[in-house]
Amino acid sequence: MNSNYSKVSTAIVIAFAMSGVAHADETVKIGEVAPTTGQIAHLGKDIENGARLAVEEINAKGLTINGQKVTLVLDAQDDAADPRTATQVAQKLVDDKVVAVVGHLNSGTSIPASKIYSDAGIVQISPASSNPAYTQQGFKTTYRVVATDAQQGPALATYAAKSLKMKRVAIVDDSTAYGQGLANEFEKTAKSVGMNVMSHDATNDKAVDFRAILTKIKGENPDAIMYGGMDATMGPFAKQAKQLGLRAKVLGGDGACSEKLADLAGDATDNIVCSDIGMALQKMPGGKAFQAKYEKRFGEPVQIYAPFAYDAVFIAIDAMKRANSTDPAKILAAMPGTDYKGVIGETTFDSKGDLKHGVISLYDYKAGKRTLIDVMQM
Template identity: 45%
Template sequence: MAASASQARASNVVMIGYAGALTGPQAHLGKDVEHGIELAIDEINASHPVIAGVPTTFKLDAEDDAGDPRIATLIAQRFIDSNVNAVIGHQSSGTSIAVARLYAAANIAEITPSATNPQFTQLGYRTTFRVIANDNFLGTAMSRYLIDTMHARRVAVIDDRSAYGQGLADVFVDATRRAGGTIVAREYTTDKTVDFSSALTLFKDKRPDAIFFGGVDAQAGPMLRQMKKLGVAVPLLGGDGLCTHELPQLAGDALAGNLYCADGGLSLAAMPGGPSFDQRFQARYGQHVQLYAPYAYDAMMAVYHAVVQTQSAQPAKIVDALRHVEFQGVTGQVAFDNAGDLRISAATISTFKERKKMTLLEIKR
């Protein structure tokens, strides 16, 4: 009997759930998050953690929600039923918002490295946390760059009607109008669309100084190609979903000098632990960071710090401890305000030069 109890203690496991788009056009972003969590767990386990005197192993249960809130809801319930200790994710804003009430009811922490819609942490749940800047910051930063640096005033706007894309576009539109800019047209598409010729033809007739797209790289690439084909010779602006390592391949020669985007943090090179993380990531996976992996790593480390701090992996104690976690992460200082957002956040305005991402401006608050 004593041997059995000893074996049970020796095999103590902290299970982390993650859900994101692991298939489909956004799979490179979903896998990027998964890889960031995996790298953190590998390093945590290599340190042979002991929690409350018990040797402990951290494990990841990664599930494909395809960016679909309906699938995400089923996965969230599965995580709850299987007694995961914490959840990192979900990847997208729409899925994260859709499942937040379920995790709140179960008192399980949901800490996203990539969902930027402000609504996520405004739902009133103690269980929601975010380790990346939200769209209020990103949309405003992009608007200020448009007005103050690019000296543009007339902008056309299109978004994919997702919680992320439409939310970001709404913030950008409001900030641009407050700054004295003019929205000459606004159109809508979906996150599955690849033909934007109708909207772009309309925009061309309106003669904007720039086009803002609320969406991700899988659509931005084809959009840039079609802009070039139709002779829409203005820059395309967007949020972090456009700032990926994959975009040059998706856009081809239509990318050069034609895109400006806002990341929800510092550039990888400027992150306190960014260069070292990039080296470890490439050594582990043989590929570059797409976008969210450093934030996913820090999200996992936040959970680990909470477990160490409270010396317990009980979900409710992790939730309580996350409110007091404070540490220097790869991306910067990680500490949460009362809503679950970062106390200190940053944004980076970037473009692409010779198919490589180049920082133009970094903003902290």
Template identity: 45%
Template sequence: MASAPAWAGDVVIGFAAPLTGGSAHYGTDLKRGVELALDDANARNLKIGGQPVHFVLEAEDDQGDPRMGSQVAQKLVDANVAGVVGHFNSGTTIPASRIYNTAGIPMVSPTATNPTLTAQGFSNVFRVVNSDAQMGKLAGQSAVQALKGKSIAVIDDRTAFGQGMADEFVKGVESAGGKIADREFTTDKAVDFKAQLTKIKSSNPDVVFWGGLDQQAGLLAKQMRQLGMRAILLGGGSFENDNFLKVAGSSAEGATSWDYGIPLSKMKTGREFDEKMKKKYNEGVVAYAPAAYDAAWVLINAMQKANSTDPKVYGPLVKSVAFEGISGNIAFLPNGDMKDPMATFYKVIDGKWVPQAVAVGDKVGPVTN
């Protein structure tokens, strides 16, 4: 007796990210990107394995917590999802990836950047975003070369993302011939950074690098100015959005950061995608929805190549997927990292993030129209 193919008919795509808490704006944005991808796939009436398929989303809130991330990952595995888009935080993605790997389920993260994720040697773990190794190097070199930092201080939130980015930033500074004058740390729940900043202030830094997310970065910017610090605040993929600007207020002026990918306005179909977001959700792209959209299509394209929705069949083909996505060209290195990740250097001018330079891989050039 022949058994029916796995996931015939409805094909369940798992998703996990913080949908509550301080990073919920990111998680919601990512979820919307995946939803739009599945909407578009369903509108094409795709057939895989000779059968019409309908993609449905199984979304879970991991709260940005590693323990909850592992619980959510197991829940998605138990639900027999065909693949997973997620998670958001590196600290949740890394332990979750081990669970997906054991189950043989492909996972594509739109945002997890810590190098450990793809250094584990798992064949079914991918990301459509730069790693901290590249972003930290770019930020570190720019602190010395573009920002002319002679005295550079670092503060991070001790998360897998924040500390990982800060570690790579230090390497980038040193590779460019710069020196770190001071390094401090806090937690991802802190709201008062005056103790760390007072200590940092004594080294009279030109540049202060923040390894962490946007809301705390905004508070950090405010408290720097309250203490009379005139140093440039620099980030690496952590606060290039309006949320930081709202929290920081006038203290945001002059802040700089390397952000993942390229500006929405520079994406080939970025404006069209933003309009689709507004039409469905009454809100445009917040940050990484285009990457989430592309991550979902990585899984779908691999299924089409394999002519199967069974993870064990299509999983080995994910690494060979290559296409022009919303966020840029999608293609992978053998370890699951992006082949030519893109990044943009921004500066706050007149209360807005203004692109200053773009990097493709290790090559940095001016922003072009």
């Protein structure tokens, strides 16, 4: 045999074999977006960590779709809790050819970004956005694994009126889609259950000095002040309320109801009651095990949203498995049939992409530690 021919043949065989190895694994990108810079970076990092833990576990176990080994890559992006940045990041994830997105955190970023994912036909699963409008736009791509403010606001108002026996309430919101939406839902129910809403003021999500609003509210002498906003501003708000001598309870929603709130509010946390848009970590079916592995992996406690982000990744992969495809269109088509049992419990969706069975948990703080006081099935 001609030696040159033999060498060429061998080279072709080796090249073919190598190309076969190179294409044996399919790399699939899962997008994840949350603010990892700015005032609420700790909450955004909580989401990123939850999603990263899920991706690492799936890769360690091994994932095969349609006979092909699939390796997941987490495409993590920072939207800085800014609506304009959120749309830019969403477009980047579309350009990166992600097959699903876990995010965003804020309703004010999830809502504008959702149009971009919808246009691209990519499923978006938010582990945190609670404004009802997010899933009311008619998009087939929008899902969330938390309850909505249409459930959270009423739960918080009902608890304040019936369990805390509050009669007079002042309301303040941070003018964001989340804070304003939650405050409005709270106000509607507060009035319907007989509470006297003394006032409703607006601040912003970058504010640091609330003394002017609080001095006005002090003159109204409410039993409670409901604050619609995130922990970064709720902490100083509650602290300044105490410094000004207000005895009113300070009520907040999930964005404020973090482990870090105690650091931000100091001893004023003893006067705070807040709600969360899911089951308490210690009450979740897989909560204790998740908490242990999260703390071992990242060396810090779960803030709020990590278990929801973790399950959101698994829910997307569950749809991928049922579709037996990594095609975003086929993954999206499988999403309505979701019935996934994970860390947060059983997840099934209604026709809009909302949970069929939302849960609101209520907390107070004892000696700086967030303490569960009630769970309301919605």
